[in-house]
Amino acid sequence: MTAPLLSARGLKIAFGGVKAADGIDLDIAPGEFVAIIGPNGAGKTTFINMTTGYLRPHSGHIHFDGAEITGRPPRSIVRRGIARSFQIPQLFTEHTVIENVALKVAAHGRFWRPFRPLLDAGTAAAAMRLLEQFGLAGVATARATELNEGTRKLTDIAMAMALRPRLLLMDEPTSGVASAEKFGIMDTLVAALRAERVTAVFVEHDMEVVERYADRVAVWSQGKILASGPPAAVLSDPAVLREVIGVETGHAHA
Amino acid sequence: MTLLLFLAILDGLAYAAQVFMVAVGLTLIFGVLRILNVAHGSFFAIGGYVAATLGTWAAATAAAPVLALPVLLLAAVMVGGVLGPAIERLVLARIYTKEHVLQLLVTFALFMILEDVQKLVWGVQPIFQDGPVRALGQVEVGDIIYTAYQLYLLPGVALATLFGLMWFLRRTLTGRVIVAVTEDREAATAMGIDANRVYLLTFTVGTVLAALGGALASPTTSLVPGVGVNMIVLSFAVVATAGLGQIEGAMLTALLIGLGRSVAVYFAPEFEVVIPYIIMVAVLLIRPHGLFGRPELRRV
Numbered sequence: 001m002t003a004p005l006l007s008a009r010g011l012k013i014a015f016g017g018v019k020a021a022d023g024i025d026l027d028i029a030p031g032e033f034v035a036i037i038g039p040n041g042a043g044k045t046t047f048i049n050m051t052t053g054y055l056r057p058h059s060g061h062i063h064f065d066g067a068e069i070t071g072r073p074p075r076s077i078v079r080r081g082i083a084r085s086f087q088i089p090q091l092f093t094e095h096t097v098i099e100n101v102a103l104k105v106a107a108h109g110r111f112w113r114p115f116r117p118l119l120d121a122g123t124a125a126a127a128m129r130l131l132e133q134f135g136l137a138g139v140a141t142a143r144a145t146e147l148n149e150g151t152r153k154l155t156d157i158a159m160a161m162a163l164r165p166r167l168l169l170m171d172e173p174t175s176g177v178a179s180a181e182k183f184g185i186m187d188t189l190v191a192a193l194r195a196e197r198v199t200a201v202f203v204e205h206d207m208e209v210v211e212r213y214a215d216r217v218a219v220w221s222q223g224k225i226l227a228s229g230p231p232a233a234v235l236s237d238p239a240v241l242r243e244v245i246g247v248e249t250g251h252a253h254a
Numbered sequence: 255m256t257l258l259l260f261l262a263i264l265d266g267l268a269y270a271a272q273v274f275m276v277a278v279g280l281t282l283i284f285g286v287l288r289i290l291n292v293a294h295g296s297f298f299a300i301g302g303y304v305a306a307t308l309g310t311w312a313a314a315t316a317a318a319p320v321l322a323l324p325v326l327l328l329a330a331v332m333v334g335g336v337l338g339p340a341i342e343r344l345v346l347a348r349i350y351t352k353e354h355v356l357q358l359l360v361t362f363a364l365f366m367i368l369e370d371v372q373k374l375v376w377g378v379q380p381i382f383q384d385g386p387v388r389a390l391g392q393v394e395v396g397d398i399i400y401t402a403y404q405l406y407l408l409p410g411v412a413l414a415t416l417f418g419l420m421w422f423l424r425r426t427l428t429g430r431v432i433v434a435v436t437e438d439r440e441a442a443t444a445m446g447i448d449a450n451r452v453y454l455l456t457f458t459v460g461t462v463l464a465a466l467g468g469a470l471a472s473p474t475t476s477l478v479p480g481v482g483v484n485m486i487v488l489s490f491a492v493v494a495t496a497g498l499g500q501i502e503g504a505m506l507t508a509l510l511i512g513l514g515r516s517v518a519v520y521f522a523p524e525f526e527v528v529i530p531y532i533i534m535v536a537v538l539l540i541r542p543h544g545l546f547g548r549p550e551l552r553r554v
Binding site for chain 1: 425426427429430431433434436437438441442443444446447
């Protein structure tokens with residue numbers, strides 16, 4: 001077996017009395033596309049926050065590509081190759097779509113060349129290539145405020161991809177998106193991830209999306225991983241159904 | 255009557271240009287750092303004093319007419335380049351997360367200290383230089399003989415500043431980074447932007463602009479203690495009327511207030527001082543966020 005790209009061991013964190021992570025062990029292999037499911041408050045987003053440096057676990061360790069990244073600041077983790085997208089897309093609303101992506105493309109270089117245009121030839125081309133990959137070329141010059149939710153989600157993910165990550169963590173890429181759009185969005189982003197050979201983890205509530213796209217699914221419950229394996233097997237496990245799917249029926253058939 | 259009105263308009267344009275230079279720095283700093291900097295008036299005054307001192311020295315050299323204008327820019331860069339970073343790092347960086355009232359008090363204290371520094375260095379006698387005005391000579395506009403300095407240079411510098419800043423903030427990488435930090439500091443930091451450097455750069459640019467405003471004013475007005483107070487109060491009026499953080503808006507309200515004031519000078523001198531504030535109060539009563547301000551949306 002190849003060495004895992006991301007490896008979490010014994011992660012623990014609590015907010016007040018609530019254990020959002022209570023001994024999380026999780027390995028992500030290179031090239032995997034892993035879904036994290038579980039009821040609200042199970043600690044799914046907390047895992048993303050700990051892995052990307054937004055939260056420091058109270059105990060436990062996270063290794064990325066063999067190096068310890070536990071508790072490092074977000075900037076440093078981004079530079080090592082882990083990017084994330086957000087449940088609520090974090091776009092700069094004063095910027096156009098292409099500028100949003102270009103800012104992140106430029107984040108690799110130096111920000112302090114006062115008279116260099118943001119959209120110089122190289123940056124604009126790199127940003128445009130990403131927009132085309134994500135089917136966003138048509139809205140390149142639209143303001144971020146003019147977009148619908150699905151487009152905002154894709155832009156947010158394209159921005160994360162502009163950081164050229166090896167691992168991408170996505171928090172509910174299809175939440176808030178019209179039901180008819182969700183497979184289109186997932187097809188687009190899975191194709192882009194495969195083309196760039198990016199490993200990805202995504203938090204998801206929609207079981208149709210999980211079954212259709214994930215290589216593996218990890219079930220979260222009260223800060224612990226209840227089950228992990230191929231979607232077909234995990235999603236038919238009675239314990240999982242009781243713990244997660246029961247609560248999620250509304251979403252599964254939405 | 256027509257002649258007087260024409261003269262009032264020329265004076266108003268030149269005055270608006272000077273006020274804009276100070277107001278635009280104030281509004282830029284507020285837009286990015288969210289600090290209303292009372293000490294901004296001191297940068298104007300010190301810029302003027304240093305320009306007058308350098309100008310007087312330059313006038314005594316053989317290259318007097320050639321040096322007269324570059325000296326103004328040099329003074330602005332010297333004052334802004336030294337005071338800006340020093341004050342931002344040593345004082346403001348410690349109070350970004352504090353309450354607005356405390357920030358206002360701290361910058362007010364800075365203003366008082368810098369006011370005394372001016373008196374210690376330059377005394378209380380009026381200081382004046384006219385090198386730059388003489389270097390550019392006079393022009394005839396209709397029946398009026400006017401200085402080219404006030405007719406062309408002041409409005410020209412103000413317009414160049416306006417368009418330069420708009421281009422910088424909208425098109426350049428550094429400008430877009432500044433806007434991104436203004437909008438969402440956390441998200442910008444997460445992608446590798448150093449927000450502290452953005453603050454340092456913005457404050458320094460704002461300080462240089464205020465000092466340039468003072469340097470440009472030094473040949474048209476006598477520098478006396480209190481000149482900084484007048485300018486900061488007037489700039490506040492311009493910035494508040496336009497809407498805090500509004501750069502293009504600051505230009506238009508500077509024109510409105512500059513012209514209003516100079517028309518008052520010629521036709522109703524007793525109202526000269528209050529006209530800008532009457533305009534401000536009238537606007538804010540109708541539009542509390544200023545002419546161009548939107549409630550908590552756009553800041554630069």
